[in-house]
Amino acid sequence: MYPTMEPPELVNSQNTEENVVPPSTPPPVLGQTPKRKLPILLILGTVGGLVLVLALAVGVRYFLSGQNMSKDKPVEITWWGITLESAAVAPILGEYEKKNNVKVVYVKQDAQDYRDRLKSSLEKDKGPDIYEIHNTWAPMFSAELSPLPATVILPDAYKKNFYPVVSRDLVLGSSFAGIPLNFDGLALFTNTAMFDEKQVLPPKDWNELTALAKTFTTRDENRRITRAGVALGETENVNYWEDVLSLMILQSKINPDDPDTTAAVDVLNTFLSFVGEDGYWDNSLPNSLTAFSRGQVAMYIAPASEAFEVIKANPGLAFKISPVPQLPKLNNNLQDVNFASYQVESVSNKSKHQKEAWEFLNFITSTSVLPVLQTNQKIAGGEVFLPSRVDLAGNYTSDPVLGVYSQEAATADSSYLSANTNDGSLGINSKFSRIYKNALGEALKNESAENIFKDLKDGIGQVLASYSTSKTKK
Structure with a gap:
């Protein structure tokens, strides 16, 4: 048998009004949804969430704004040299900055005792990112030279692009100590x-x-x-x-x-x-x-x-x-x-922008840019030079001055016994x-x-x- 349920307690319908407890809220009107009070914690949580979302939105906007500002600001590289005229490099540097967001500041130095000033500035961590040296100076700057990355120029490509003496003079471990712009001899x-x-x-x-x-x-x-x-x-x-x-x-x-x-x-x-x-x-x-x-x-x-x-x-x-x-x-x-006696562009191993510096040097010594630089140098009244690349030698074989030097370059050698290097x-x-x-x-x-x-x-x-x-x- 199923268990019996206790009958519900009956409410005495005869209760007087005094005995009836009035309801805390009025009874609902037929057809109307009753109102509810939101718990205080729920309200606070909702407000806090809105504040957090707003803060995140502002933070993301600020971050993105900072990223754009950082992206728009160019990397700045300082370049010291004694051969090129400022007027010769200015147009090339301006165009390079527009396309690469890298600003190169060329500072032409006085040739007198140039090596002493350069060495001193590099040792004090106040030197340039890129600097010009003579092809025989690698032993004097062994502590400051950055090796040319293979990601910029592969060793085999380097040996192909420049004369054999360059690869011998500028060897630095498994890489090279610089890139020559010019070439000279006797x-x-x-x-x-x-x-x-x-x-x-x-x-x-x-x-x-x-x-x-x-x-x-x-x-x-x-x-x-x-x-x-x-x-x-x-x-x-x-x-x-x-x-x-x-x-x-x-x-x-x-x-x-x-x-x-x-x-x-x-x-x-x-x-x-x-x-x-x-x-x-x-x-x-x-x-x-x-x-x-x-x-x-x-x-x-x-x-x-x-x-x-x-x-x-x-x-x-x-x-x-x-x-x-x-x-x-x-x-x-x-x-x-x-x-052979020639100038080389090298990168400081203390530079914060070594990658950008090497990429710039690869650009300025390219077959399309180097002849333009040489022409600009001539117009600016500076020392006219034979470009350093082997694949440009044919452009100068009939030149009344540079032609002979371009023919001799392939069989040239060098020595520390070199004149007028401005080494102090x-x-x-x-x-x-x-x-x-x-x-x-x-x-x-x-x-x-x-x-x-x-x-x-x-x-x-x-x-x-x-x-x-x-x-x-x-």
């Missing part, structure tokens, strides 16, 4: 009128040059030179004597940065043979640039930059530029040896210059080859050790 300047008068051609080797120098040299009754055959053999009044001596040593298959045979002393004596009682040049003559510009010397070996100085000094002088003399060859298949008195080039100048002085005094060679080796070893490296470039 060539032979010959006075056209003098050569036409003698009906001779520019010499191809050192034997021919020596014979022609003798032919062109004239003296007065006191045996003083009135017209020199060639500006060579002196260190006081011959510009770029360091480069020429380096060239002669390199052609003899000796490394000027690490000579390993007394044969280096033989080269010093050959260099000195152009001066003396029966020589073709002496220290009574004016500076080699001045002498050649005035028509006082028949031949002069110098870089392309010096050719433009000759043109400035004497626009009416007719002269020809030919390849530098080589050692006489018994085998015509032997490769020529030429000289304590720089590696200046130290090498003093060492070799001392060796030439000893050779003039007829000291033994063994003693000269020993002093040369000891001096070079001390210089390389002072830059914390015994490594040579060759």
Whole structure:
């Protein structure tokens, strides 16, 4: 059986009004929904949620606004150099900023003691992001150089784009220490009128040059030179004597940065043979640039930059530029040896924008931009240069000044014994210059080859050790 339910308690309908408790709210009217009070916590939660949503909306808007402001503000890179004119780079920098949101500020520096100022500023963390150095300065800036990322230029592409000497000079671990803008070397300047008068051609080797120098040299009754055959053999009044001596040593298959045979002393004596009682040049003559510009010397070996100085000094002088003399060859298949001296653009490893700096250098050394830069430089009245890229050499083969240098570049080599690098008195080039100048002085005094060679080796070893490296470039 199902369990029975207790009957509900009956309400006494006879209750009086006093016994009835009045309802707290009036009874609902038929057809009307009764009103409810919202709990206080629900109200507070709703208001708090609205405030939170509003705050998030404001925060997101502020964040996005900040992102846009950051995006619109360009990265700023400082670039120090001594070669390019500000007017030459300004149009290119302006266009680059528009397209890449990177502002490059070029600051042309005074060439005098440039290396000292640059080194000091980098060591104090006040240096530029990009800076120009000579191709031989890597040992002096080993603590400040940023390696070229393979993501910007692959090593194989780098070796293909630039001349072989560049890859040797600028190696930095598995990468490179910079990108060259220009290229320069040595060539032979010959006075056209003098050569036409003698009906001779520019010499191809050192034997021919020596014979022609003798032919062109004239003296007065006191045996003083009135017209020199060639500006060579002196260190006081011959510009770029360091480069020429380096060239002669390199052609003899000796490394000027690490000579390993007394044969280096033989080269010093050959260099000195152009001066003396029966020589073709002496220290009574004016500076080699001045002498050649005035028509006082028949031949002069110098870089392309010096050719433009000759043109400035004497626009009416007719002269020809030919390849530098080589050692006489018994085998015509032997490769020529030429000289290289050029400027490089490097990036500071303390820069906050190394990636952007390298990308900019890759841009400005591209085949489409580098010729424009060279043209701008010429218009601005600056030093005209041969672009550094191999694939641009063909554009200059017929140039009356740059053509020869473009032909020589593929077989050029370099040395710390380089002139006019603006490295200061304590720089590696200046130290090498003093060492070799001392060796030439000893050779003039007829000291033994063994003693000269020993002093040369000891001096070079001390210089390389002072830059914390015994490594040579060759």
